[in-house]
Amino acid sequence: MMFWYDHDVSGWGWFGMSVGMVLFWALVITALVLVFRAANRPHDHTPTPTPTPTPTPTPPTPEQILGERFARGEINEEEYQRRLNALRPGPLAKS
Structure with missing residues (x-):
């Protein structure tokens, strides 16, 4: 007789789900870290300080x-x- 409602997960199924869950959370944490780093990086368009003019030598x-x-x-x-x-x-x- 076939067990139509027997959906138990075998040992390999549990292993696959566990690895998949670890990889999923690693991906989420990596994405959050990258977004945090990108948000806190200094902008490339920071104004450079203007140099003070050098005094002209007196003749x-x-x-x-x-x-x-x-x-x-x-x-x-x-x-x-x-x-x-x-x-x-x-x-x-x-x-």
Whole structure:
């Protein structure tokens, strides 16, 4: 006689259901972890801080240029003193 209503699960059936349940929950937990990580990742569109402008160097004064030329030996001491007196304000010094 056939047992039409005998739907008992054999040993392999229990094993298959157990593995399937473990895989199902592993998949659900993995999906939740990936969604959580993606939500907490810093966005690629974060504004970058604007660099502070570098101060423009001030051009050297005529007296500094004259001192550099004297230091390099382009002019002698007499020429340096004469030109330095011409640059400085005040009464003209006679050489």
